[in-house]
Amino acid sequence: MEQITSFLPILLMIVVVYLFMIRPQMKRQKDEKKFGEALKRGDRVITKSGLHGKILELNESTVVIDGGAGKMIFERSALSLELTKKLNEPVKPAVVKKK
Template sequence: MGDIGQFLPMILIFVVAYFFMIRPQMKRQKDERKFAEELKRGDRIVTRSGLHGKVVDLNSKDSSVVIETMAGKLKFDRSAISAEMSKKLNTPVVEKK
């Protein structure tokens, strides 16, 4: 019982770190991957660098996306698109009266 008592604080630290740091990060990565796979033409998106645009073309061969901005058309990798910012952009705004 004495040996387990010495390792119990270390085990508890690992469990806490897993549930508060590792698991949420894995969930976020899974959601980002799912979002990138579900992109379609006409979706309004925001890149991680903050560039706003609309999806014009999707290329599954090199996993790139062509987006149209006010400056023209730009080609980005799907991983450069921010799922969080794009979801916020596409949610309808509810006005309070």
């Protein structure tokens, strides 16, 4: 019985590491894969380096983006955020509380 109780903290640490580190990383990778597959021509995106642009061409592993200064080629994995949906969302009016 003592052997099981001495092994319990190690088992608990493994479970905690899985729940707080490995599982969220796997979810993030899955979301990034879905994001990369959902891209299409005309989408406005932000790269991981912060460049804003519009997708002109999509290839197997690369994307051609018009960033205002000309056309640039990026890897699909370098794209961070898709802005087209966010730009088309209606703006919620600010609520002002009266005193």
